[in-house]
Amino acid sequence: MQLLSIHSDYIEYETKKKTPVAEEIEPTLKSGRMDDALTIFIAVETYDEADPGATAENAAAEIKKTAEQVKTSRIMLYPYAHLSSDLAKPTVAVDILKRLEETLSIDYNVKRAPFGWYKAFKISCKGHPLSELSRTIRIGGEKGGEGSERSEGRDQKEGRKTEEVVSEALKSEEKAVSHWHVLTQEGELLSIEEFDFSDHPNLKKFVAYETSKSRAVDKIPPHVELMKRLELADYEPGSDSGNMRFYPKGTLIKRLLEAHVMNTVGEMGAVEVETPVMYDMNHPTLKKYLDRFPARQYSIESDKRSFFLRFAACFGQFLMNHDMTISHRNLPLKMVEMTRYSFRREQHGELVGLRRLRAFTMPDMHTLCSDMSGAIAEFKEQYVMCMRMLADVGLEDDYEVAIRFTRDFYEENRDFIKELVEIVGKPVLIELWDSRFFYFVLKFEFNYIDAMNKASALSTVQIDVENADRYDIKYIDRNGGENRPTILHCSPSGAIERCIYALLEREHLKSLEGGVPSLPTWLAPTQVRLIPVAERHLEYAEEIARALDRIRVDIDDREETVGKKVRAAGREWVPYTVIIGDRELESGVLSVNIRSDKVKVEETAQELSRRISSETAGMPYRRINLPMHLSERAIFFG
RNA sequence: GCCUCGGUGGCUCAGCUGGCAGAGCGAGUGAUUUGUAAUCACUAGGUCGCGAGUUCAAAUCUCGCCCGAGGCUCCA
Numbered sequence: 001m002q003l004l005s006i007h008s009d010y011i012e013y014e015t016k017k018k019t020p021v022a023e024e025i026e027p028t029l030k031s032g033r034m035d036d037a038l039t040i041f042i043a044v045e046t047y048d049e050a051d052p053g054a055t056a057e058n059a060a061a062e063i064k065k066t067a068e069q070v071k072t073s074r075i076m077l078y079p080y081a082h083l084s085s086d087l088a089k090p091t092v093a094v095d096i097l098k099r100l101e102e103t104l105s106i107d108y109n110v111k112r113a114p115f116g117w118y119k120a121f122k123i124s125c126k127g128h129p130l131s132e133l134s135r136t137i138r139i140g141g142e143k144g145g146e147g148s149e150r151s152e153g154r155d156q157k158e159g160r161k162t163e164e165v166v167s168e169a170l171k172s173e174e175k176a177v178s179h180w181h182v183l184t185q186e187g188e189l190l191s192i193e194e195f196d197f198s199d200h201p202n203l204k205k206f207v208a209y210e211t212s213k214s215r216a217v218d219k220i221p222p223h224v225e226l227m228k229r230l231e232l233a234d235y236e237p238g239s240d241s242g243n244m245r246f247y248p249k250g251t252l253i254k255r256l257l258e259a260h261v262m263n264t265v266g267e268m269g270a271v272e273v274e275t276p277v278m279y280d281m282n283h284p285t286l287k288k289y290l291d292r293f294p295a296r297q298y299s300i301e302s303d304k305r306s307f308f309l310r311f312a313a314c315f316g317q318f319l320m321n322h323d324m325t326i327s328h329r330n331l332p333l334k335m336v337e338m339t340r341y342s343f344r345r346e347q348h349g350e351l352v353g354l355r356r357l358r359a360f361t362m363p364d365m366h367t368l369c370s371d372m373s374g375a376i377a378e379f380k381e382q383y384v385m386c387m388r389m390l391a392d393v394g395l396e397d398d399y400e401v402a403i404r405f406t407r408d409f410y411e412e413n414r415d416f417i418k419e420l421v422e423i424v425g426k427p428v429l430i431e432l433w434d435s436r437f438f439y440f441v442l443k444f445e446f447n448y449i450d451a452m453n454k455a456s457a458l459s460t461v462q463i464d465v466e467n468a469d470r471y472d473i474k475y476i477d478r479n480g481g482e483n484r485p486t487i488l489h490c491s492p493s494g495a496i497e498r499c500i501y502a503l504l505e506r507e508h509l510k511s512l513e514g515g516v517p518s519l520p521t522w523l524a525p526t527q528v529r530l531i532p533v534a535e536r537h538l539e540y541a542e543e544i545a546r547a548l549d550r551i552r553v554d555i556d557d558r559e560e561t562v563g564k565k566v567r568a569a570g571r572e573w574v575p576y577t578v579i580i581g582d583r584e585l586e587s588g589v590l591s592v593n594i595r596s597d598k599v600k601v602e603e604t605a606q607e608l609s610r611r612i613s614s615e616t617a618g619m620p621y622r623r624i625n626l627p628m629h630l631s632e633r634a635i636f637f638g
Numbered sequence: 639g640c641c642u643c644g645g646u647g648g649c650u651c652a653g654c655u656g657g658c659a660g661a662g663c664g665a666g667u668g669a670u671u672u673g674u675a676a677u678c679a680c681u682a683g684g685u686c687g688c689g690a691g692u693u694c695a696a697a698u699c700u701c702g703c704c705c706g707a708g709g710c711u712c713c714a
Contacts, residue, residue: 224707228649237705312714347639350712438714445714452708460714489714534671559671567675581673593674600674638649638664 001048001055001096001137002083003062004041006123007070011039013078013113013121021090022116034111037074038067039123042100043083044093046306048137052092056099059137063104075104077112078121090116180211181430183403187418189430200427202449206400207429209455222451223504224353230573231636232500233354242351242358244497247636249525252625254361256523257393257496258338259620261363264389265492268381270334270365275316277341281306285471286315289439296345298358309343313364314489318471321368326475328370331485332378336365342495354501355456361496368468368475368485375463375486376416382490383420383444386459389492390446392619393499394520398506399446399458404431409441409463420444439466440489448502451509458494458502463487507573518573518595522619525626527552527612529574531565533581541580544590545628547605551612552624557631570595576608 012033015025040063048055067075077100081087088096094115101112113119182195182203192211197204227233232250236243246254262272278300279286290297290308297308310316317335326333341359350356367382369375390399401424403417410417410432421428443462447455464487467473474482493499507517521527528551530541538557545553556565562579569577577593584590589602603611627633 221707235706241705344714347712349639349708349710352707356713440714443714455713457714462714491714531674533673536671561671561677562673564676565674570675577674579673583673591674635648635664 001045001059002043003059003137004080004083005063005066006039006041007072008037008039008076009124010035011037011076011078011121011123013119015114015117015119017118019116019118023094023114025114025117029114032076032111032113034074034076036072037076037111038063038070038072039076039078041078041080041083042097043079043081044088044096046088048096049088049092052096052099055137056096056103059096060100060103062137063100064107067108074109075111077101077104077110079113079115177434179432179434180207181432182207182427183417183421183430184427185421185425187421195427203400203427203429205449205453206402206447206455209449209453210402210429210431221353221355221505222508223355223501226504226508227354227500228637229571230504231638233497234637240358241348242346242356244354244357244359248625250500252525252622253500253519253523254496256620256622257493257499258361258363259622260392261389261493261496262336262338263620264385264392265334265336265363265365268334268385269332270336273317273320273335273337275313275320275337276310277343278307278309279315281308285319288470289315289318289467296347298343298345310339311342311344312362312489313337313339313342314366314467317364317366318467318473318487321366321473322471326368326473326485328475328477328483331368331370331475332374333368333485334365336363338363354497354504355450355454357495357497360498362491363493363496365488365490365492367488367490368473369488370475370477370483370485372463372465372486375488376413378488379442379461379463380416380420380423382461382488382492384423386446386461386490386492387424390459393493393503394523395448395458395499395502395506398502399448400455401426401428401444401446402431402457403428403442403444404433405442406433406436408436413442436465439464441465446494448498448505450502450505451512456494456498456502458498460489460491460494462489464489516595516598518575521575521612522616522621524573524575525552526554526569526572526574526624528554528576528578528608529565529569529572530555531562531569531577531579532557533562533579537580537582537585540585544578544580544605548609548612550621551609552622554624554626554628554630557629566593576612578608 010033012031014031015029042059044055063075067073077097079093079097087093097112097115101110104110113121180192182190182192184190184195192207197207227250230249231247232253233244233246235241236245266272281287281290281299282305297311300307300309317337320335338361340361342362342364343359346356346358351358367375367378369378390396401421403420405413405417417430440462443460445457445460447457449455468484468487473485473487475485477483503519503523507519511517518524528548530544530553532538532541532555538555541555541557545555556568558565560568566577566579573595575595577595578590579593580590589604590608592601592603592608593599594601
């Protein structure tokens, strides 16, 4: 709803002619006048149809506030369609106007100009600073329904502000009562106070982060500087905050991580699908789901329709599941999509580098299981797969586990929860809810804890007991009867960008402790850097490069000193650096610098090739994503 | 969204009691053909985030806005 309020010496109107949507009125209302009144020009918009009651209430609160400020007791409500290009249906608009009139009449002397008439009017604006104000009313836009609290200047700027849908889940989260525990490997469920954290400093940080939410550190996140300096990714000023650009090296790393996730879930039987990034805001099923998911959306206007950008692949996959014919013989049925992108309109203050984005790449897999016991068996399998995934990415010892469930689920599955803790082999943070606020009864996440003691979820699996019903997803059982499957949501790695963030932060931490920062060899944008000493060694370097098959090799053929080239390779975290000069030309043996061990070895191209192949075994390979000769490379950053 | 701090060549930053816009790195050109963390010389490169205001004069002072970082709030 759009409001334009004018504190006027007087306002008077006279109806002239009916429009097709005119309301029937008493003859006494055909003209009207009010002196020293607050005149409110109003346009009721499509958004307001969702909840006319709340819209009227919020608008009334807002108008009262203004009336108090300008100290008037008289209010003229004046329908004014031209304030908006997205008007509500006339019936709804009249309904809301009447409710508004009714509410305000309790405290004020209110008149309402008739809806749907061409009217002549005269108004005299007082002209003091508060005499002209505009307001946009959006349901759920502010917590507590207090109406708009934005400043005047901002209101005018954002007069066409896009709709903010705050889901019921976001609101209910405030009310959710959590009980925090630590479950030990021995199966003891201890309170936070009882548990001895002395051997588990990271778990302690994680618990502090989750429960007290208090952090007092003031450092710039190291990965932000690294992602730029290593030419992986950067902010894109031409887009919205939290939408990154990826340079060739960063893109390569992303593609490799994505490929590994897809290979892994493919091996466990998942089939890959692709679904749209935007959905109809008014689709009845989706609307209900929006309300159960604690996230803010981007919304898009197109013609007369409103769309929201997906924040996961659930929508597309569930809608697909709904239309499928599924037999019990097809279960468990796994579908996966590498969502590029998922969108979540996080608050500004929450966005940080690659850690938390508004557009991010996330594998999203859903598994339809016959029932809860099937779901539990799958959950365990995926839990183990996620552990392996993080180990492959290079984060084996760098995460803390949270397992969250409802009290009901726990009562029935105590041993299962204990088993999960045994599998991961370390104590786990437990969050227990008295009742179910979300669509799931059980979830786990693996959380990375960074140098600033912040926790970020990577892998996660959830057991969903709501959406099969909501999307009307069914399978046919042995006896020909229809059944609701139990659905698992799984992101094996979590957001791909976040994996990169975790790796960079971890390596930064390592360098603080005196180690040499580097990426796992299978992710290194350049795996071998060849440095010819002089121009006459270039040809031999090319030969070596050809011999290193399926390895990302490049050649620093720039006219620089060897010292400078070595330094450059080091700053790029290249794992293997090879100097090629007269000695190598004669002996056929290479002088290889191994970054991780800070040592130099003599080996042939074949030996080096085997070393790298064994290091990257089982991981995807992609060719180098830049010209092989450094002299041909443009600079992306710095 | 709120509070605090910041934004000056491609990058990192100096200049900020108002008075000719600077350095290093990087880039281009030339010389050098080089053996393990920065070869030398020269040249180009700036709407000092954007917009107003104060002033003879604004990168510098004031106000508004945009963007970033940290904190708060929040976090599937």
